[in-house]
Amino acid sequence: MLSRTADNLYWTGRYIERAENLARVVDVSYRNALLGLAGASPEGEWRDALASLGSPPQFNERGYSPTEADLTRFFVVDTESPCSIKFCVRAARENARALRAAISTEMWESINTTWLAVRDLDEAGLRARGLREFCDWVKDRSHLFRGVTHGTTLHDDAFRFLRVGTFLERADGTARLLDTKYRSLEGMNADPTGATYYAWGSVLRQASAFRAYHQTYHDVITPRRVAEMLLLRPEMPRSLRFCATQVADHLDILAGSRDLEAQRLAGELHARLRFARIDRVLAAGLHDFLEEILGRIAELSTQLAQDFMMTI
Amino acid sequence: MTTTTFLDEMYGPSTLEGFAEQQKKGQVRTPYQAIVQWLKATDRTLLATKREEADLIFRRVGITFNVYGDQAGTERLIPFDIIPRVLAADEWSRLAAGLVQRVKALNLFLHDLYHGQEVIRAGVVPESHILRNSLFRPEMKGVDVPGNVYVHIAGIDIVRVEEGTFYVLEDNLRTPSGVSYMLQNRAVMMRLFPQLFAKARVAPVDHYCHELLRTLRSVAPATAEGEPTVVVMTPGPHNSAYFEHTFLAEQMGVELAEGQDLFVRDNGVYMRTTLGPRRVDVIYRRIDDDSLDPLAFKPDSMLGVPGLLSVYRNGGVTLANAIGTGVADDKSSYPYVPDLIKFYLDETPILGNVPTYRCSKEGDRAYVIEHLHELVVKQTQGSGGYGMLIGPRSTREEQEKFRALITAHPDGYIAQPTLALSSCPTFVEEGIAPRHIDLRPFILTGANGSVVVPGGLTRVALTRGSLVVNSSQGGGTKDTWVLRP
Numbered sequence: 001m002l003s004r005t006a007d008n009l010y011w012t013g014r015y016i017e018r019a020e021n022l023a024r025v026v027d028v029s030y031r032n033a034l035l036g037l038a039g040a041s042p043e044g045e046w047r048d049a050l051a052s053l054g055s056p057p058q059f060n061e062r063g064y065s066p067t068e069a070d071l072t073r074f075f076v077v078d079t080e081s082p083c084s085i086k087f088c089v090r091a092a093r094e095n096a097r098a099l100r101a102a103i104s105t106e107m108w109e110s111i112n113t114t115w116l117a118v119r120d121l122d123e124a125g126l127r128a129r130g131l132r133e134f135c136d137w138v139k140d141r142s143h144l145f146r147g148v149t150h151g152t153t154l155h156d157d158a159f160r161f162l163r164v165g166t167f168l169e170r171a172d173g174t175a176r177l178l179d180t181k182y183r184s185l186e187g188m189n190a191d192p193t194g195a196t197y198y199a200w201g202s203v204l205r206q207a208s209a210f211r212a213y214h215q216t217y218h219d220v221i222t223p224r225r226v227a228e229m230l231l232l233r234p235e236m237p238r239s240l241r242f243c244a245t246q247v248a249d250h251l252d253i254l255a256g257s258r259d260l261e262a263q264r265l266a267g268e269l270h271a272r273l274r275f276a277r278i279d280r281v282l283a284a285g286l287h288d289f290l291e292e293i294l295g296r297i298a299e300l301s302t303q304l305a306q307d308f309m310m311t312i
Numbered sequence: 313m314t315t316t317t318f319l320d321e322m323y324g325p326s327t328l329e330g331f332a333e334q335q336k337k338g339q340v341r342t343p344y345q346a347i348v349q350w351l352k353a354t355d356r357t358l359l360a361t362k363r364e365e366a367d368l369i370f371r372r373v374g375i376t377f378n379v380y381g382d383q384a385g386t387e388r389l390i391p392f393d394i395i396p397r398v399l400a401a402d403e404w405s406r407l408a409a410g411l412v413q414r415v416k417a418l419n420l421f422l423h424d425l426y427h428g429q430e431v432i433r434a435g436v437v438p439e440s441h442i443l444r445n446s447l448f449r450p451e452m453k454g455v456d457v458p459g460n461v462y463v464h465i466a467g468i469d470i471v472r473v474e475e476g477t478f479y480v481l482e483d484n485l486r487t488p489s490g491v492s493y494m495l496q497n498r499a500v501m502m503r504l505f506p507q508l509f510a511k512a513r514v515a516p517v518d519h520y521c522h523e524l525l526r527t528l529r530s531v532a533p534a535t536a537e538g539e540p541t542v543v544v545m546t547p548g549p550h551n552s553a554y555f556e557h558t559f560l561a562e563q564m565g566v567e568l569a570e571g572q573d574l575f576v577r578d579n580g581v582y583m584r585t586t587l588g589p590r591r592v593d594v595i596y597r598r599i600d601d602d603s604l605d606p607l608a609f610k611p612d613s614m615l616g617v618p619g620l621l622s623v624y625r626n627g628g629v630t631l632a633n634a635i636g637t638g639v640a641d642d643k644s645s646y647p648y649v650p651d652l653i654k655f656y657l658d659e660t661p662i663l664g665n666v667p668t669y670r671c672s673k674e675g676d677r678a679y680v681i682e683h684l685h686e687l688v689v690k691q692t693q694g695s696g697g698y699g700m701l702i703g704p705r706s707t708r709e710e711q712e713k714f715r716a717l718i719t720a721h722p723d724g725y726i727a728q729p730t731l732a733l734s735s736c737p738t739f740v741e742e743g744i745a746p747r748h749i750d751l752r753p754f755i756l757t758g759a760n761g762s763v764v765v766p767g768g769l770t771r772v773a774l775t776r777g778s779l780v781v782n783s784s785q786g787g788g789t790k791d792t793w794v795l796r797p
Contacts, residue, residue, distance in 0.1 A: 002573050003584045097374070097549055101561035101568040105373075112374050157586065256587070308586040 003309045005102050006161045008095045010304065013165025015092035016111070019085050020142035021173035025049050026075050026085075027135035028206040033068060035198060044184070046071045052180035056083050069123075072131060077122055085138055086118050103162075104152040107145065114141045160250040164304070167250075171243035172297050177206055178230050179290040182223070200226045207238045227286060228278040240293060241273040247300070254308070262303040269296045318732040319474055320746045321397065322348065326735070328777060331746050335737075343398040343795055346512040350505075351395070351744070359394065362504045363739060366392050369503065375496050377552050377783065391788035392497060393738045394504065397749055397770040401797035404515075404766055407470065407478060407753065410663030412762045413653060415466045415755045418485060418640050420656040422462040425639060426452045436655045437648050442639065444723070449601065449636030451608065455625050457634050458531040459759035464632035465524070465596075466755040467491070470663070470768075472734040479666045479731070481750060483649065485641035486633060487598045490769040491754050492556035495520060495563075497791040498767070513796040515766040521563035523756050523763050524596075528564075530758035531630050532593040540593040543569045543583065547599045547615045552784075557598050571599075576619035579628045594630045601635050643726050644670075644692035671718050671725040680727040681718060684711045687727040689718070702779065704730050733779055736790065738772055748773045750781050751792065766794035 029049040033042035046066050050059060058081050064070040078084045093115040100108050126134060146166070153159055181203045200221045204210040209229055216233065217225050233239045248266040255263050272293070281289045320326040322344040323334050340348045351359075367389065370376075376387035399407070424431050425442060426449075432439045442448050467488025469481040498517055502509055525542065532540030546557035548570050561568035573583050574592065582589040597604065603613040608621035623629050639645065647668045650661045669676040669687070680687060689701040701714045718725050735746035753768035770790040771781035781787040 001586050002567050002569060003586055004570065004573050005567070006586045094549075097554075097558070098568075100374075100558035101544075101566070105562075108374065109372050113372050116371060161586075254586070311584060311586065311588045 001102070001157050001161075003311060005099060005158070007305070007309050008098045009102065009158055009161035010165040012092050012095040012099065012111070013162040014169040015088045015095065016142055016145055017166045017169035017173070019088035019092065020139055021169070022075055022083065022085050022088065023135040023138035023142075024173075024206045024208075025052060025177070026072065027132055028202050029071075030068070030131055030135075031205075032198075032202050042068065048180050048184050049075070052176045053083050054176070056081070058082065072126065073123055076126055076131075076134070086121065089115050089118050089138075102158050104148070106148045106152040110141070110145045110148045114145075157254060160254050161308075164247055164250050164254075167243040167246040168297055168301060170238060171240050171247075172294065174207060174230055174238050174240055174243070175290050175293050175297070177203065178227060179287060179294075182227065182286050196223070197221050204229070209236060209238065212236055224278060224282060227282065231281065232273060232276055232278060234274075241270075244270040244273045260303075260307045262300060262307045265296065265300045265303050269293070269300060272296070316732055318746075318748070319472065319734040321472070321734050321736045321749075323737075323746075326746060328746065335744075343400040343403075343793075346508070347396060347398065350508050350511075359739070363394055366394060366500055366504060369500050370496075373496070375492070375555055377555065390493065390783045391774060392500065393772055393788050393790045394501070395737055395739065395744070396501065396791040396793045397736045397751075397772075398793045398795065401795050404794040405797075406662065408764045408766070410478075410661070411466075411468055411753055411755050411764055413657065413659060413662050414468065414480065414483070414649065415463060415757055415762055417649065417653040417656045418466070418483065419460065419462050419757065421652050422634070422637060422640050423460050424656075426455065426636065431652070431655060434655065436651050437645075441644065441648075445639050445642065445644065447636070447638035447642055449639070451621060451625070452634070452636040456627070458533060458627075458630055461531055461757050461759065462634040462637050463640075464527055464531065464634075464757055466757070467752045467769075468755065470751045470753065471666070471731060472751075473731050478663055480649070480663050481666060482643070483641040483646065484752075485637040486600070488752070488754070489553040489556055489598070490752055490771075491520060492559040493789050494754070494765075494767055494769045494792065495559075497769075497789055501791040512793065515794045515796050517765050517767040520754070520765045521560060523765060524560070525564040525566070527756040527758035527763070528594045528596055528630075528632055530760055531632065533627050533630055535628065536593040537591075541566075541591060542594045542596065543567045543574075543592050545569050545571070545574070545595050545597040545599055547571075547603065551598070553598065560596070569595075571603075571615045571617050574617045574620075576617060576623055579623055579626055581617065581620060581623055581629045592629060594632060596632045601638065604631075604635065642692055643690055644672075644723065647726065666728045666731060669727040671722040671727065676727075677718065677722055680725075681715055683727075684714060686730060688730055689714050689725055689727045692724055692726060702730065731779070736770070736772065738774070738788075738790070740774060740776075745776070747776075748779050748781065749790070767792045 026049070029045045032045045043066055046068060049071065050066065059074055062080065064074055074081050075083060076085050079086050079090065081087055093111050096103065096108055096111045149159065149162065200223055201210060203226055204213050207230055213221065213226070213229055216229065219225065229236055229239065231240050234241055234245065236242055248270040251263050251266045317325055317327055320331070322341060324339060324341055326334050370389050370392060376389055421431060431437050432442065463485045465488060467484040467490060469484065470478050471481050472478050494517060528542045529540050542564065543566055544557055544561040546554060546568055548554070558568055567583060569583055574581055575584065581592045581595065583592055599615055602610045603615040605616045605618060605620040606613050607618045624631055624635065647665065647670055650665055653659055653661045669680050671677045671680055680689065684701065685703045685706070687703045691699050701710060733748040733750065736749045737744045738747040740747065749770050749772045751768050751770050753764055756763045770792040771783065772788045772790055773779055773781045774786060774788050
């Protein structure tokens with residue numbers, strides 16, 4: 001496969017997943033801001049959302065303030081913002097456009113149809129449509145693309161580069177979500193008002209893990225278990241461990257008979273999550289752990305470019 | 313304006329004003345019987361819905377083109393008309409034979425120009441014509457190409473003026489585009505109106521890409537090991553025909569490479585893959601000669617591959633089409649093609665040229681200057697309908713301008729009579745009305761001869777009375793049916 005094609009596939013996977021992650025962030029922030037939880041404020045919710053994306057400098061540069069109106073614009077329709085859903089859908093589509101010879105027609109049409117539907121979306125259109133409706137739709141489109149990918153294209157190298165992009169981006173999103181929420185929700189453990197339930201419940205919802213939590217633990221929601229769920233559970237499709245397993249497996253096949261540095265890094269990342277215990281992680285500090293994981297993800301992404309895109 | 317009579321391919325000789333009357337009379341040319349019945353039997357609102365559906369399909373599939381001069385990245389749809397253009401089996405077989413004959417002569421002409429130049433010594437084409445032509449590539453002199461094929465993919469523009477008269481309007485021998493529309497128009501028509509195809513005996517066109525790949529593989533360099541590796545080379549997503557490039561690569565199952573994906577090493581062209589370098593044998597390039605190799609041609613072009621020309625000249629890779637084919641398709645060579653057919657094949661041309669006046673010839677020039685108001689004047693090296701004069705529709709100032717241009721650069725212009733192009737009924741705002749059409753069939757030539765898939769791209773001038781069918785000038789397209797015998 002052409003190196004450029006691999007690069008386009010990787011970024012198509014990342015941008016689609018990023019659009020979905022953004023929809024999750026916006027959806028939950030909006031819902032929480034409406035709830036008016038004890039010990040939280042609507043502005044606080046949106047500030048968390050911004051922090052979870054690494055407080056992108058464009059937000060201040062473009063003169064936004066942390067109000068709901070500004071934040072939805074920034075996250076959804078502002079095409080200058082690299083953190084907007086529209087930006088990500090366009091980027092995914094631009095990457096996919098260069099891939100039409102490499103992906104199935106159905107995959108291209110799925111992405112192109114998504115783009116055509118958000119291309120002319122502005123704030124007024126978004127209001128008319130409803131923010132949560134829209135977020136659900138973005139998630140649906142991302143699910144659809146994944147399903148179409150699974151069902152219509154060869155499960156070959158092209159498929160794997162797409163999947164590596166998807167899972168690295170997903171791991172990145174989950175790590176950021178957990179880091180932000182853990183910091184801002186620390187100290188709420190013994191709260192009797194049910195705020196813990198709402199606050200951590202919303203974290204689970206954002207990761208589509210609310211029901212899964214109850215199925216797994218049959219217990220009330222505790223921050224420790226939420227962290228375990230999103231970090232270490234091997235069967236939870238948005239957990240860091242799950243993502244790391246997928247990335248490592250796909251890379252092993254992509255490497256073939258070669259012995260690549262990216263494989264080693266992916267293996268290390270995977271081992272770190274495979275053999276971690278939640279109590280130790282929390283005792284040593286969740287934030288430090290997540291920082292380390294995010295660093296490893298970034299390093300792996302750079303190494304992928306070295307090993308596959310700059311082969312000559 | 314005077315009322316001109318033209319051949320409507322559905323209803324026979326017609327005029328813009330008399331069309332409605334003629335429609336009522338109900339005299340239908342044989343190939344169009346099935347379509348007329350279908351139009352009669354189908355509810356107009358349903359047809360309107362189907363037209364919208366067609367637009368949606370084109371958008372979703374992304375069958376778009378970029379317009380030069382427009383804001384970068386603007387993607388537009390070429391309007392698609394749902395009434396097909398139909399050719400009877402015998403009309404087509406004559407056309408196909410004429411096209412193959414013409415391309416054969418043009419390939420021999422190119423080989424001769426870059427080798428012995430017998431055509432010049434025999435006095436068929438003047439030497440000055442070649443020496444002064446910037447499209448003649450001295451780099452190609454003495455270079456042997458596999459199978460002596462220069463033009464692997466030709467798009468020959470045909471117009472029809474009378475029942476039995478087809479003219480060649482233009483030869484496109486460099487990187488002709490439009491074949492993806494031929495294929496997509498058919499796919500969309502079959503999806504929208506499957507029952508119509510059950511009744512009409514339409515020859516299929518779907519195997520075009522299969523034939524294209526066979527053609528390209530047949531001209532791989534002798535040194536190619538095993539199955540030859542073919543790629544489509546594109547200037548990139550901003551090119552107006554990018555959709556077509558991706559489409560052809562996808563349909564053939566080959567890589568779509570940009571210049572940056574290829575490099576030269578040890579007299580070979582390689583592509584950069586995730587597994588390291590991989591040898592490329594045949595490049596179906598959709599990029600101009602000028603941009604192919606910055607070391608040999610335009611040094612500032614970022615689209616090409618440095619060193620490509622030298623590998624090509626040494627036979628390490630095949631380019632389709634060959635470098636330097638433009639010399640045979642520009643408008644100054646066009647008038648010689650019937651003579652070339654006689655010279656190289658000793659045959660009578662099956663397809664004629666439009667009668668053409670060469671402004672470089674004194675007698676012709678005088679005639680052109682006197683008759684500007686009734687002629688179409690074209691630049692010999694222009695394309696896309698820009699910089700031409702359509703006499704009957706021109707103002708006095710425009711005619712004056714061209715008079716001066718021709719006097720100053722007689723070599724730069726040719727002129728042809730205004731043709732009464734045939735028309736085909738088309739959906740427009742006023743309902744169904746005749747609109748002028750042309751036809752671009754595609755001729756594939758490999759080491760083992762030529763193939764013409766039964767069909768082509770029919771372009772239609774959507775403006776009432778207009779003769780300009782170019783998509784960049786508001787033209788549309790139709791599905792083109794060749795009926796099976």
